[in-house]
Amino acid sequence: AIQMTQSPSSLSASVGDRVTITCRASQDIKNALAWFQQKPGKAPKLLMFAASTLHSGVPSRFSGSRSGTDFTLTIASLQPEDFATYYCLQDYSFPRTFGPGTKLDIK
Amino acid sequence: EVRLVESGGGLVQPGGSLRLACAASEFTFSSYWMSWVRQAPGKGLEWVGSIKEDGSDKYFVDSVKGRFTISRDNAKNSLYLHMDSLTAEDTAVYFCAVSDYPGRWFSWGQGTLVTVSS
Numbered sequence: 001a002i003q004m005t006q007s008p009s010s011l012s013a014s015v016g017d018r019v020t021i022t023c024r025a026s027q028d029i030k031n032a033l034a035w036f037q038q039k040p041g042k043a044p045k046l047l048m049f050a051a052s053t054l055h056s057g058v059p060s061r062f063s064g065s066r067s068g069t070d071f072t073l074t075i076a077s078l079q080p081e082d083f084a085t086y087y088c089l090q091d092y093s094f095p096r097t098f099g100p101g102t103k104l105d106i107k
Numbered sequence: 108e109v110r111l112v113e114s115g116g117g118l119v120q121p122g123g124s125l126r127l128a129c130a131a132s133e134f135t136f137s138s139y140w141m142s143w144v145r146q147a148p149g150k151g152l153e154w155v156g157s158i159k160e161d162g163s164d165k166y167f168v169d170s171v172k173g174r175f176t177i178s179r180d181n182a183k184n185s186l187y188l189h190m191d192s193l194t195a196e197d198t199a200v201y202f203c204a205v206s207d208y209p210g211r212w213f214s215w216g217q218g219t220l221v222t223v224s225s
Contacts, residue, residue, distance in 0.1 A: 001169075034210045036152075043202055043215035044144075044152065050209045087152050091210030094166040096142070096154040 002026050002090050006099030012107040017078045021102045023088035025069040032092035035064060035073045038101075039084045048073065049091075078104075109134045109214040111203050116219030123193050123223070129186040129203030129216055137161070137181035140206050143188045145199035146218075155188070155201070170196070193223045 003026040013019050023033065031051040036044035046055045048064040051071055061076040075082055083106055088099040115127040129141070143155040156167040158177045165177050176189040186203050200218040207213070 032210050034212055036212070038152075043217055044212075045215075046212050049211040053211075055211070055213065089152075089154075089210070089212070091206070091212075094157070095168050096157065098144075098152045098154060101151045 001095050002029060002093060002097055004088055004090055004097050004099040006088060006102055008102060009100065010103045010105070012105055013078055014107045015078050015080055019075045019078060019104065021073045021086050021104075023071045023073075023099045025071070025090055025092075028069060029090045029092035031066055032090060033064075033066070033071045034089045034091055035062075036087045036089065037082075037084045038087065044087065047086075109205065111205065111214055111216035113201065113203055113216040113219040116201065116221045118222045118224060119193055120225050121194055121223055124189070124191045125193065125221060127188040127190070127201055127203075127219060127221070129188075131184045131186065131205070134205065134214075136179075136184040141177075141179060141186045142204045142206060142212075143177065143186075144202045144204055144215075145197075145221075146202070147196075147199040150199075153199075157206075158186070190221070193221075195223050197221060198223045 005024045007022050033051045035048040038044040047058050051066040052064040063074045065072045086102045110132045112130045119125050142157040156177045158165045174192045178187045200220050202218045204215045
């Protein structure tokens, strides 16, 4: 199975900060990576798919990129509603695997 | 607006069985892969399994193989997860989700809690 690692596991930041979260796949998954945001007690919400395609309705301050097996989610200028936990998901092969998550909280 | 609503969760004893359902609406259910994802209390997301549009292909995480079955009824716009031989490690909120290529998991249900305890 493809393993997904994610860093950092937690991150404290302030409104207006630029933050970057990274996921690394244990093998080549092409661009088959999605990013999700989850708030406590809620279902995950899709932010990005195919590594860098912004899902409909997601603010443009979110962006994604890929370099080999490393994938990055960047939030250009943090807003209060962005404090949440972020997960990546490889959608390349079965079993699908999620990263362990990055909890983003207010500094 | 795409809508997914899970039901069927609850308290079950170890070794017991439970069937979850996911009712879909406002999209062409029969045209999409469907999946179950779970989240144990205070933990991350875990993919459980997925089923192809016509039900001909199904995939599961190793920890549930032989115990869980996924099925769908395209005429009723419904997805199911039948769970047998449940253990405490299966305690989680179970979400259903719809996806298309390339990996656009565009809608999730609100989740249903399964608690396995004596």
